[in-house]
Amino acid sequence: MSGGRTDPRPARSRARLLEAATTLLNSGGPSAVTVDAVLRGANVARATLYRHFSSGTDLLAAAFQSLIPPAPMPPEDGSLRDRLTGLLQAFAEHIAEAPALLTAMNWLALGRDLEQMPDTHASSDSEEVRTLRERIAQQYAAPFDAIFDSPQTAAELVEFDRATAMTLLVGPLVTARLSTLVDADYRETVRASVEGFLHVYGRPAASEQP
Known part of the structure; x- marks a missing residue:
């Protein structure tokens, strides 16, 4: 530093x-991001x-962070079914348009196997890896929390584990x-996911209660 300037x-x-690193990741996937290539x-x-x-x-991990866009948020209005459907449709488009997200999730799923990669300094518990893992978890839970924390959910659904619910939906x-169905129409998948979720966690109608 000189004269107070960084x-x-x-x-x-x-x-x-x-x-x-980002260029290599975009063009060749994680395996292309070697130290020598970067x-x-x-x-x-x-040393730098x-x-x-x-x-x-x-x-x-830092390169993945720069490629992952913000998660979509659910519609503010509508029934619980409509809000879940709108959010999942947005997620379907998000997943199709942001392949880096799935690649990052698959890469993080290696867990301890990251330590077996050809980099003697590698660790699945490193700060950058933890930051990426936490960012994905928090960022992609937020849209569902916006729905799950609503009065609609309390009125229409029984108690449930949020992580399990997100797995069932997404x-x-x-x-x-x-x-292999890269160009598949997601609408039926979204409909089935929402209906399955509501069937599992929906409160029984008054006429169905014992």
Whole structure:
């Protein structure tokens, strides 16, 4: 620092590293983001990379963060069924248009296997990996919390585990995307997901109660 001004060079070198990693991730997936390839693309020294990121795995996690867009939010009005349907339709489009999201989730699902990757510094518990995992979990829970915290949900549904509910609702969309039916029409999948969720957790009608 000189004259109270911060040296801009570290910020520039970090930005070059992230740009190179993101480009490789977009073009070739996680396996393309090797330390050597990033160093060539960013034109920086290996020591510079490790000043910013403790491992190539941390750099890859940071690159994923830069590619994941904000999650969609549910409609503010309508019945519980309509709000869930609107949110899942938005999620279906989101999943189709943001492949980095599914790639990141699959990569994070490796868990401890990340430590077996060819990077001696790699750790599935590193700060960047934890940050990515927490961001995905929190960001994609928020739209469902907006519905699950509503008076509609309290009035129409029995008590349920939110993580299980999200799996029941979003799981079929992820499966459809990962299948060979890349251009599949998600509307029937969304309808079935919502109806299945309401069937499992919906309060019985007064005429059905014992």
